[in-house]
Amino acid sequence: xxxxxxxxxxxxxxxxxxxxxxxxxxxxxxxxxxxxxxxxxxxxxxxxxxxxxxxxxxxxxxxxxxxxxxxxxxxxxxxxxxxxxxxxxxxxxxxxxxxxxxxxxxxxxxxxxxxxxxxxxxxxxxxxxxxxxxxxxxxxxxxxxxxxxxxxxxxxxxxxxxxxxxxxxxxxxxxxxxxxxxxxxxxxxxxxxxxxxxxxxxxxxxxxxxx
Numbered sequence: 098x099x100x101x102x103x104x105x106x107x108x109x110x111x112x113x114x115x116x117x118x119x120x121x122x123x124x125x126x127x128x129x130x131x132x133x134x135x136x137x138x139x140x141x142x143x144x145x146x147x148x149x150x151x152x153x154x155x156x157x158x159x160x161x162x163x164x165x166x167x168x169x170x171x172x173x174x175x176x177x178x179x180x181x182x183x184x185x186x187x188x189x190x191x192x193x194x195x196x197x198x199x200x201x202x203x204x205x206x207x208x209x210x211x212x213x214x215x216x217x218x219x220x221x222x223x224x225x226x227x228x229x230x231x232x233x234x235x236x237x238x239x240x241x242x243x244x245x246x247x248x249x250x251x252x253x254x255x256x257x258x259x260x261x262x263x264x265x266x267x268x269x270x271x272x273x274x275x276x277x278x279x280x281x282x283x284x285x286x287x288x289x290x291x292x293x294x295x296x297x298x299x300x301x302x303x304x305x306x307x308x
Contacts, residue, residue: 164207
């Protein structure tokens with residue numbers, strides 16, 4: 098069983114959310130946000146959960162998982178399609194009337210006869226949407242999964258701000274002497290960095306999904 102990203106998650110934090118004098122569309126800030134998000138969100142992250150709305154594809158070696166199975170990286174918005182490689186190697190599509198989404202699980206109808214599939218690790222493919230899609234605007238057949246948890250947004254924001262600070266000149270230990278003024282010294286606080294990391298992890302701890 099593997100899951101890949103078909104459509105990347107919609108950003109849940111914008112450059113304008115990060116403190117500083119940069120523009121609201123600053124590409125460097127956008128890159129930092131993307132890097133932090135990839136570390137926690139969806140199949141690439143450690144959170145085990147989808148944050149920004151995205152399209153994923155689950156691949157299975159066959160229909161042997163039973164008449165229903167959980168779709169990973171919840172919350173699940175809706176199922177796009179279920180396809181399989183027949184024993185002859187030709188791709189087939191399961192009719193939408195033969196399955197449904199309930200309690201973030203894919204359920205096959207009682208009368209659905211599981212077809213023979215090719216002997217392949219990706220013989221069955223379930224494409225679906227996951228993440229938080231707000232409180233309105235869901236398409237027919239989709240679930241409204243609610244707003245992005247604010248603690249997830251804040252965890253990304255403080256992590257990005259820390260990464261931004263690590264590139265600042267005044268975080269490197271050095272001193273500068275100005276004649277007639279005195280000496281100024283800058284130093285990085287490892288303890289401060291640890292506090293930021295712990296704060297981010299605490300914000301995300303209640304959202305983590307253990308597979």
